[in-house]
Amino acid sequence: METSLDPLDDVEELRRTRAPDEDALIDGVHILTTVLLIAALVSSVNLPFGEAALNLLLGSGFAVLYFYGTALLPEWREPTALAWLFSLTMLWVLAMMISPVGIYLVFTLFFLYLRVMDDIRGVVAVIAATLASVFTQVPNGLTVGGVMGPAVSAGVVLAIHYAFRTLIRISREREELIAQLINTRTQLAETERAAGVAAERQRLAHEIHDTVAQGLSSIQMLLHSADRDLEKLGLSPEQLAGPTRFIDLARTTARDNLSEARAMIAALTPASLQETSLEAALERMAAGFAAAGELTIDVGVEGAVRQLPMRTEAALLRIAQGAVGNVAKHAAASRCRVTVTYEPDEVRLDVVDNGRGFDPATVQERPAGLGHVGLDAMRQRAAEQGGVLEVEATPGYGTAVSVAIPLPEDAAETTTLEPETSNEEGA
Structure with a gap:
């Protein structure tokens, strides 16, 4: 399996490739985002008319941009994904200024930062968003809960992201190992079969060589000896005509069959050698x-x-x-x-x-x-x-x-x- 030599290419490929185990996490983020958007929109009832209208506009814009972007994110290159993420961040900052409930949308941004920037940049973005959510509370009075809430949330999201990435990596390594094992088993099976076929062909070639071919060759030699012994008997050509004709026919038949046996030996010998x-x-x-x-x-x-x-x-x-x-x-x-x-x-x-x-x-x-x-x-x-x-x-x-x-x-x-x-x- 070919791998990229550029770490940035690996990050880009990992971002665009979604493992089956990641679907559950993404679906959970969709549900969380939907709940948070509903809470942010409902909070408009406690705001003045102008702020309520602006809050509804920002919340609706965040919802449309979020669901539209998450649907197309696997097809986008990183620059487009970063621009989309920056737009969501700006809408979140404006929503925090209008309604305190808008701060909770940072949960969604945490997951998106780590998904789009699956490296140190994502961690830095999570930390920056955490600090931003804390500092926006300073004008209304900073509390321990106001600090611990975003900080603990960021830690939980980082832990969940790390756990899922580890599971995905292990799953992919297991799939790669299984694929290699299957390929190896197939290659070994083919090798064993080829070796068995070659061994059997060689055995048959040797059997034909040591029995049929050697026997036919011996028959020719015996016929040659018989022909020579007949000549020593001093018989007339007329008396030798009959036996000699049969001996010649037997020698021709043996020679033809010996040629066929050698052709079979050549065909059975492994082609590689x-x-x-x-x-x-x-x-x-x-x-x-x-x-x-x-x-x-x-x-x-x-x-x-x-x-x-x-x-x-x-x-x-x-x-x-x-x-x-x-x-x-x-x-x-x-x-x-x-x-x-x-x-x-x-x-x-x-x-x-x-x-x-x-x-x-x-x-x-x-x-x-x-x-x-x-x-x-x-x-x-x-x-x-x-x-x-x-x-x-x-x-x-x-x-x-x-x-x-x-x-x-x-x-x-x-x-x-x-x-x-x-x-x-x-x-």
Whole structure:
């Protein structure tokens, strides 16, 4: 999810975006404002005719401006909202001068200040309005209640606003976490399914290779031997014509079926690695990331290269994709090095960059799903192969991701599914 880099933009977005939990607070403010406006208008009966008319005009103007503005507030930019809020404040000041009951409209303004200016400006505005409501009482005699009333009200409103903002923030973080968890679960499910399909395709390819293809190739070799032994019997061409014809037909049939078996093996071999080696697949992945940004990615291989089990190669490729993807998106690096090292008993993948680095301890302390799902996924992939993933990073000095996967004893004997060749026909 994209976030703004400007704090003022975040404030503006928060003001214009209303969470469901905030609806209850806004509805409560509407009800409170309606009650206060009714009380202010009713107080006109105790005023002289001219003041009563002015009080009715100010109260009606405040009501129209308030309800009109609150309906359009989510669509307004901040300058328009501030102008609307300033107009309400001026009407409130004039109403206080006409009727003492008008002072209570400050409750509404408290909530509006904090809603429109959801930062330190809103708190300052609440304090300023509190002082204004207190000073207007000075000509008629200032009392403890006259001071405590606005002050306590301001404190209560600030506490309510803080509580609601905290609940809204927690709710949004929970929604974001749930969305990330769902995406992660979906990705893991797709990964597991793809890994299962790849493993089954590889198993079938090996089964066909080790049974059908090898059997057909052996049949061709046996037929070749039978043909050679017939020639040693010293039979006449007429006597050899019949057996030789059947042998040739059997060899042709075996050759055709062997070609079909090899086609099936090629089709079942996982597409990501069927036509290239692990190094070539890594180079192709690196070229894609390098083309997407200003990043130079080198791929190197050390040790005696050999064919690995398909699941191991697929895991190394996916881990490399995740690590290089993190470099491209987060590291602000200019160079990255991907190295595959073949050891007798293990294979190791190292991804090193010269980016800005980070504090692994800080990332590890975050709840799962908030910023390091990629590392967790890479660790899980390594663990599924019996390996261990380590991350070394220092802020300002780059990052190194290393994974070591042990290899079974027969891994060195694992070979690519190359076509067999017979002594005669390249079967």
